[in-house]
Amino acid sequence: MTTVLDALDRALLAAGGHQRGEVAAPACVLWPDPTGEWREAAAALRGRRTLLTLGAYAPETRTGPAIWIRSVVDVQPLSQEPVIVYLPGLGLDALRGEAAAEAVRPLVDLQFRGALFLGARKRPWSVASFFRDFKDLKIEVAESARPALVAHLGALLDQPVNDLRTRAPLTLPTLSRLAFPDLPGQFLSWLSGGGPPVPSALAAAFAAEYGVDPAGGVPEGAVTLAARQGALAGVWERFAASPEGYPGVRAALEAAGPASGGAWTAEEARVWPQVNRAAEESLRRDLHALRDEPAAVVRERLLALEREHADRRTGVWARLGETPLANAVEQLARLAVSSAGTLSGDTVTQLGQAYASGGFRADQAALGALASVQSDADLDLVGAVLRVPYLEWLTRVNDRFCAAALSAPNLSTPTSSAWTPAPGLAVVFVDGLRFDVAASLAEHLGSLQPELGWQMSALPTVTPTAKPAVAPVGGALEVLSADKLSLSYLGRAVNAAVLRDLLTGRGFTAIRSPAGGDPAGAVWLETGNLDSLGHSQGAGLAGLLPAEVRKLGSRIQALLDAGFTEVRVITDHGWLLLPGGLPKAELLGASTVFKKGRCAVLKGVNASAYPSVPWTWDPDVNVTLAPGVHSFEAGEVYTHGGLSLQECILPVLTVRGQGKAEAVTFTSVRWTGNRCRVQVTGGGGLTVDLRRRAADAASSVLTAPKSVGAEGHVSLLVEGDDMDGTAAVLVALRGDQVVRQQPLTVGDNA
Incomplete structure (x- = not known):
């Protein structure tokens, strides 16, 4: 792939060519440039050739006066490639004998001892004539674009010759695009920056491509951009796709646009x-x-x-x-x-x-x-x-x-209560996961192909009644207080801790995060705080739900990453949310022994005109319900406890992973001095770490976790003797997820 700079380089070498053995090698190649338009090209060639430039002495760029150039040329061995002497601002007439100025006279005889880099009719090459006439280029340039050719030369030097030929004749817009490949971005940056001065070449490019004269200022540029005509249509699309990258454009449009009135289109x-x-x-x-x-x-x-x-x-x-x-x-x-x-x-x-x-x-x-x-x-x-x-x-x-x-003669109860533990099963409980929010979660998890079903809630739809009813505890609970609608297990009032103990007894290990679960068994994970947010934020809950859905999705993905093969997401109740508050149904507090926004237990029989249902846990207990979508409390925007589709139709979201869950077990842990030798079972891809806190990777006492070998062996070295007797936790990881942990004491084989 030959570039313009390659062609120029070859042309200069060809100018210094000679027939070895027949004529003497030229002392140098003089490159006259009366208008100085080749300066960028000469600078680019310095890295390729020995190139001297006439000018004020600057040894770092090999630039100097005529006498210095003459001294360098005179000591250059003729067997090497000839030195190129670039003469910006100097034509052939300036080297003619006695007419030559004193400053350039040391160069006069070099035109006879060396070779001249000249074009047709023995005239110095201009950039335009070189593009048009040099045999390796032959690239036509439009008449209107020739003045701009020099301004864009720096960008053209690296362009492949064949590419330029396909674009010929080179017009002013073509040159602008070649010289400024991100001209739309530069225009938007100029507009966003308040219209700072720009180089003449860039100003010419703006004018040629967009019809915008930077001298006209930002208002003119903003109005022209807003018209979105021609090439500016693409510039507008660039701005519209990432306006954050050009914050000043908005202010420019605001200042230049029409006054803000009542009418609009x-x-x-x-x-x-x-x-x-x-x-x-x-x-x-x-x-x-x-x-x-x-x-x-x-x-x-x-x-x-x-x-x-x-x-x-x-x-x-x-x-x-x-x-x-x-x-x-x-x-x-x-x-x-x-x-x-x-x-x-x-x-x-x-x-x-x-x-x-x-x-x-x-x-x-x-x-x-x-x-x-x-x-x-x-x-x-x-x-x-x-x-x-x-x-x-x-x-x-x-x-x-x-x-x-x-x-209905009877209402169904949650089927999830009868679930049994199985290897690789994770049951995730989310308090207040209403069906429509679960549908949004299913959409968020779309690539995992989740299944969204439903089950009927317990009544009334309050957490103390409904949560134990959906938990897979197998109906082991008893009534503690009919008046307060509370439950017990072995004489203990049911709360979150008691429920976790009961679930553990049923074979569901209660965990606080996906990292704490072992996919060899079944786990119960409580996460999310939708119900709490609803009670505290009211209508503001809606704006918080997208982030909550993403968090739930991350938890589910983490469980799958940890090796669980099936995740089932359940909830206890839904809710009603109505801006301005639900309509109020009057119910005197003095007539109740238990009262919530949507349900109550009355003293004696239900003497009100409101509907009632049997309590799920004791059909002899009647629960009075607020009618329709009313509330017993004034101004309640968010509430639950009643009988509505939103409260009673509970989502059951199932997500299945790939593969079979394998039990991860530390079958042997043995210390020899500071080295701990561990035998692990449970499949490949595991690493083992020794930490002060199981879930905190930063608390590791090793330099890095160690991969488990093909036979399940891994050796861990604790550096230094100051760790002996320190309590630590041995953890097995699949990816970043802790899938097994075991407390131990460093150096202790007990």
């Missing part, structure tokens, strides 16, 4: 930040006007607003987070569609299946709308708009669900 809003802001304000006013409208009117208007503002979500201002209400209206429109219909079925099972098959998307859209905005004012506004159609739908579908449940 979608096309203007995509380009001008102030017009997009006006569109957001317009949407804010339109949404505010819907706060007290009937559900049907709200749904119809939301669909119209979605059509009006959808295009703004695809622009640069959406990427910069400046279209929160346009983002919210997309979800509000989805809510409008999904809440307009109903669910098919007449029984609890049929309605539950309809909800799990797609009915949950109304809940998902409501949360998505709330999550789209950041400010408290916008959160209140979006909540007020969605409240009317969402509450109407919640009431309608749950009135049917409650009627079906209350008329």
Whole structure:
């Protein structure tokens, strides 16, 4: 691949060529350059050839006056390649005998002892003539581009000759692209930086490629960019794809664009930040006007607003987070569609299946709308708009669900309670994982092909009742207090610790993190804090859910990475979340012995007009429920405990890994001095470490974990004697996950 610099190099060598044995070798090759346009090329050739340059003395660049050049040439052996003497600003006339200036006279006779690098008609090569006429180039340059050829020479020198020939004739835009391969980025950087002065070559490139004269300043550049015509359409796409890299462009557009008024168009809003802001304000006013409208009117208007503002979500201002209400209206429109219909079925099972098959998307859209905005004012506004159609739908579908449940001869209970332990099984419990959030988790884990099913919750849907009912404890619990709806196990009030002990007895090892589990057995892992966040944050929970879903996904992946072959995610209850609060149902506290937002145990018989259901753990105990989607507490935005699809249809998310779980066991641990010899079983790919704290890799007392050999042997050396008698933990790792751990004392074989 011959470049322009290669061709120039060969041309200079050819100029100094001679027939050995017939003529004397030239003392040098004189390279006259009357206009100095070859300076960049001469500098590039210094690394290849012995090249002297006429000028002020600068030995580091082999530059000096004529007398110095003459002295160097005179001592150069003629057997070597001739020295190239570059003469910037000097033509042939300047070397003509007595006409030569005093400063260059030492060079006069070199034109006779050496060779001249000349083009056609014995004239010094210009850059343009060299491109056009030199036999190894023959590259045509457009007349209008010839003045710019010198300015772009530095970039052209490294271009392959064949590539340039395919682009010929070289035009000014072509030269600009060759000289400035990232011209769009340079233009955006110039605009973002406030329009600093640029080299003349770059200014010419801006003018040729984009029609922008930097002398006109940033306003002219911003207006031209906003027009997105010709090559600037691609520059705009570059900016729109990564506006964070050019923060000043937004300010330039803001300053140069039209005044922010009431009227706006979608096309203007995509380009001008102030017009997009006006569109957001317009949407804010339109949404505010819907706060007290009937559900049907709200749904119809939301669909119209979605059509009006959808295009703004695809622009640069959406990427910069400046279209929160346009983002919210997309979800509000989805809510409008999904809440307009109903669910098919007449029984609890049929309605539950309809909800799990797609009915949950109304809940998902409501949360998505709330999550789209950041400010408290916008959160209140979006909540007020969605409240009317969402509450109407919640009431309608749950009135049917409650009627079906209350008329059923009996209700099913969670099937997960009967699960049995198996090698490689991890049961993950997430408090308050509502079905629509579990569906989002399933989408997040899409590459793992998760399966999303459902089961019916225990009643009432409060944690002390519902969590023990979904845990695989096999029905070993007893009633502790019917009035307080509390349970016991062997006389101990059931809490998280008691439940973990019971699960361990059933064969499910309770672990606190994926690193603490052994895939040779079954484990129980509690994670996530959705219910706690819901009670504390109310409608603000929606904005926190995406991060919580990602955390749950990471936990599931960590379990699979640790060697578990099946992960089942369950929960105890869902919840209702309604901005502005659920409608209140009056229930005097004096008439109850137990009261929550959505359920209560009354003194004596249920004398209220509200529905009641048998307590799952004792059918002789009647639990009074808040009707429909009401609450016994005023202003409750987030609550649970009642009988609704959102509270009772519990997700069961199953993710399966690959391969068979193998038991990892330390079959032998033996100290010999400071060296610990360990025998490990449980498959390949394991490493072993010795740590002060099992889950903390930084607490290792080794220089690095050691890989287990093919026969299961590994030898660990603890350097120094000061560790003898120190408590430590021997850990086996698969990747970064701890899959087996064993406490020991350094140096002790007891």
